[in-house]
Amino acid sequence: MPETLRFGSNTGQPVTRRDGVAKVTGAATFAADNRPDGLLYAVYASATIARGRVTRMDTDAALAHPGVVDVMTHENRPALAGDPDTKPLRFAFRMPLLNGDEVFYANQAIAIVLGETLEAATEGARLLAPEYESLPPRTGLDDDAPFVSAGGAFGLPEGKEYGDVDAGISAADTMLEARYETSAQYHHPMEPHAVVARWEGDRLILDLPNQAISMTCKTLAYYFGVPPENIVIRTPYLGGGFGSKALLNAPQVLAMIAARKAGRPVKLVLRREQLFGPTGHRGKTRQTLRLGIDGDARLTAMDHDTLAATSSFDEFLEPASNASQGLYSAPALRSVHRGVRNDIGTPGPMRAPGEASGSAALECAMDELAEKAGLDPLEFRLRNYAEVEPGTDKPYSSKALRECYMCGAERFGWAKRPQSPRQMTNSNGHLVGWGMGTALFPAPMFEANARATIRADGTALVETGAVDMGQGAWTSLAQIAADSLGLPLGRVAFHAGTSELPDGGVAGGSAHTATAGSALHAAGIDAIAKLAEVAAADPASPLFGTGNAGVAARDGWLIAQDDEARRESFADILARAGLAKIEGTGRGARSSDASKRHAMYSHGAVFAEVTLDPYVLQPRVTRLVGAFAAGRIVNPRLAESQLMGGMIWGISFALHEEALCDHRTGRIVNGDLGGYHIPVNADVSDLEVMTIHEDDPYVNEIGVKGVGELGITGTVGAIGNAIYHATGHRIRRFPIRIEDLL
Ligand code: MOS
Numbered sequence: 060m061p062e063t064l065r066f067g068s069n070t071g072q073p074v075t076r077r078d079g080v081a082k083v084t085g086a087a088t089f090a091a092d093n094r095p096d097g098l099l100y101a102v103y104a105s106a107t108i109a110r111g112r113v114t115r116m117d118t119d120a121a122l123a124h125p126g127v128v129d130v131m132t133h134e135n136r137p138a139l140a141g142d143p144d145t146k147p148l149r150f151a152f153r154m155p156l157l158n159g160d161e162v163f164y165a166n167q168a169i170a171i172v173l174g175e176t177l178e179a180a181t182e183g184a185r186l187l188a189p190e191y192e193s194l195p196p197r198t199g200l201d202d203d204a205p206f207v208s209a210g211g212a213f214g215l216p217e218g219k220e221y222g223d224v225d226a227g228i229s230a231a232d233t234m235l236e237a238r239y240e241t242s243a244q245y246h247h248p249m250e251p252h253a254v255v256a257r258w259e260g261d262r263l264i265l266d267l268p269n270q271a272i273s274m275t276c277k278t279l280a281y282y283f284g285v286p287p288e289n290i291v292i293r294t295p296y297l298g299g300g301f302g303s304k305a306l307l308n309a310p311q312v313l314a315m316i317a318a319r320k321a322g323r324p325v326k327l328v329l330r331r332e333q334l335f336g337p338t339g340h341r342g343k344t345r346q347t348l349r350l351g352i353d354g355d356a357r358l359t360a361m362d363h364d365t366l367a368a369t370s371s372f373d374e375f376l377e378p379a380s381n382a383s384q385g386l387y388s389a390p391a392l393r394s395v396h397r398g399v400r401n402d403i404g405t406p407g408p409m410r411a412p413g414e415a416s417g418s419a420a421l422e423c424a425m426d427e428l429a430e431k432a433g434l435d436p437l438e439f440r441l442r443n444y445a446e447v448e449p450g451t452d453k454p455y456s457s458k459a460l461r462e463c464y465m466c467g468a469e470r471f472g473w474a475k476r477p478q479s480p481r482q483m484t485n486s487n488g489h490l491v492g493w494g495m496g497t498a499l500f501p502a503p504m505f506e507a508n509a510r511a512t513i514r515a516d517g518t519a520l521v522e523t524g525a526v527d528m529g530q531g532a533w534t535s536l537a538q539i540a541a542d543s544l545g546l547p548l549g550r551v552a553f554h555a556g557t558s559e560l561p562d563g564g565v566a567g568g569s570a571h572t573a574t575a576g577s578a579l580h581a582a583g584i585d586a587i588a589k590l591a592e593v594a595a596a597d598p599a600s601p602l603f604g605t606g607n608a609g610v611a612a613r614d615g616w617l618i619a620q621d622d623e624a625r626r627e628s629f630a631d632i633l634a635r636a637g638l639a640k641i642e643g644t645g646r647g648a649r650s651s652d653a654s655k656r657h658a659m660y661s662h663g664a665v666f667a668e669v670t671l672d673p674y675v676l677q678p679r680v681t682r683l684v685g686a687f688a689a690g691r692i693v694n695p696r697l698a699e700s701q702l703m704g705g706m707i708w709g710i711s712f713a714l715h716e717e718a719l720c721d722h723r724t725g726r727i728v729n730g731d732l733g734g735y736h737i738p739v740n741a742d743v744s745d746l747e748v749m750t751i752h753e754d755d756p757y758v759n760e761i762g763v764k765g766v767g768e769l770g771i772t773g774t775v776g777a778i779g780n781a782i783y784h785a786t787g788h789r790i791r792r793f794p795i796r797i798e799d800l801l
Pocket of ligand 1: 270300301302303305408409410411412566567568569
């Protein structure tokens with residue numbers, strides 16, 4: 060295929076979000092904005108204990124309240140076709156769907172009340188006044204016997220081992236053994252989890268914010284005993300997901316069951332504090348790293364052991380040890396994950412699952428080791444730069460990490476960094492420190508399908524089922540499609556986000572643009588090929604007989620490759636052929652061959668400046684520079700915005716975010732956005748993102764990797780290292796707080 064057909068002038072442009080106006084004017088409807096006729100409002104009662112049983116609920120009092128229509132508890136929840144105690148699919152969680160009276164975590168749904176109004180349902184839920192028999196909750200990593208992850212299932216990461224780790228460690232000239240801890244974090248998308256559910260016979264129509272529509276249809280089909288086609292999910296807009304909407308949660312399913320039981324549509328919107336429990340979270344970790352280096356400061360072995368909290372009824376172990384794979388050149392590596400059962404909601408994927416927590420530990424450990432080796436932290440990383448993937452020796456499909464290091468360091472002024480800590484102060488006499496970290500995230504692809512339709516008026520409609528989480532996929536995916544079709548962006552309409560469209564796969568894993576983009580690209584090429592066939596076979600077309608010489612699509616014209624004067628517009632070709640449209644289809648996925656040949660990752664380098672008043676010791680990130688390489692940047696504005704968001708989450712991880720559990724009750728004491736700290740504008744000063752050019756001919760047809768999760772990785776470590784450089788204190792627990800620095 061000629062390059063002009065593949066990529067025109069749309070990709071690479073910093074186009075603003077196409078759905079931006081609809082969003083800021085309120086024209087974009089989110090799931091909870093839907094109000095079908097006969098709607099009932101659902102409110103659920105949340106368990107106030109973390110472990111035990113519900114012994115009594117005053118359902119009579121709730122039912123007696125005016126406007127309350129129904130109360131569903133474990134005693135009257137209709138039977139499900141599929142047992143919720145099983146996992147219907149590889150990517151599904153076990154869910155307490157009022158299966159019994161047991162409480163597994165605080166904020167678990169223990170009853171759901173339907174009302175004619177939200178107020179009636181809210182009051183009904185309050186009147187239930189549940190009583191419990193409670194047991195002491197397990198809330199810490201030492202509260203139960205750990206188990207080793209065997210791998211082989213979602214949530215149970217594979218261990219990895221290559222080379223002789225023990226030999227590498229005994230041969231090391233210098234060793235670092237350090238233990239790092241990361242806290243539990245809860246995703247808080249601006250749009251809380253919600254659902255509007257209505258049944259039409261045995262068809263279930265859902266307005267449901269969800270990152271994995273087709274998978275979710277299958278899970279629900281299992282629970283309700285209907286074919287997956289009977290589940291219709293419409294979720295054109297999402298107000299953020301961050302992984303928390305990748306999987307269904309129990310309250311959403313309960314609302315669907317309640318709608319069927321009541322024979323009326325039901326709306327449920329989780330309250331902000333209800334997002335601390337049933338909707339997944341980043342599980343806390345304790346990571347032990349053992350790294351050895353030889354006399355030349357080259358790694359001899361890496362040993363990364365992660366202990367992570369999971370729930371009592373399912374497994375999701377934060378795959379933090381994965382961060383040590385694929386980045387630094389070490390002849391031997393062992394990564395292990397172990398889990399501990401706590402009485403908490405099951406953790407789940409949260410932006411950069413594994414790498415965010417793991418790279419925080421790894422990048423701090425690398426900084427500690429660089430100091431032991433007497434080397435600048437950047438020099439130390441360059442000395443351990445992997446030219447091929449460690450352990451497999453596969454070449455990288457592309458890797459501009461060295462350029463990221465150089466450009467980022469140059470921009471930041473890294474060369475002026477004194478090697479020892481506590482050397483720099485600013486004009487206010489505040490301590491200043493500089494630190495860095497490497498960013499790494501795999502560049503996976505899932506599977507997506509798409510359709511491209513060239514219409515009689517010469518415009519096109521492109522469609523794929525997957526959602527836009529808010530990051531701008533509506534725009535960047537349309538840019539890719541427009542180039543494949545040889546059309547200006549304004550002549551390409553884009554539909555996405557419903558299960559009625561071709562299965563668009565999952566919006567997650569930093570793979571959405573790569574996967575859905577590849578599918579749209581293939582669909583566009585297919586449509587153009589079909590259009591070209593029509594023209595080439597038509598004696599009345601200027602393109603008659605172009606056949607082998609081929610044509611390119613540009614600006615709504617098909618143009619003969621060998622003679623620019625021979626051209627015809629899409630509209631004319633269709634009109635003369637008497638066609639209302641031409642449709643192409645495409646699939647995006649990576650062949651296992653491609654994965655066998657190349658290792659694929661996005662990379663970056665993050666440089667941080669931290670400033671602290673020596674008497675107050677509150678760390679402030681006064682400067683952050685990130686340089687990232689992620690293949691083709693489809694839309695620099697949106698990509699940089701994603702990376703910036705990731706880096707801000709890095710600030711959050713390093714200095715703010717922590718769900719604090721009360722060990723007596725198992726409840727989260729700061730379980731709302733008043734107490735759960737995240738950075739505000741005042742916490743983010745000077746933040747700069749650079750993207751480094753990277754041509755990747757192997758990662759997929761469109762050369763796109765991913766940027767969604769990359770920005771967090773590297774940033775946390777860079778900030779921790781900058782705090783050390785400013786204060787001389789090595790803090791190995793995140794978030795780093797004032798009291799740690801006293
Ligand atoms: Mo992401 S944690 O795959 O939404």
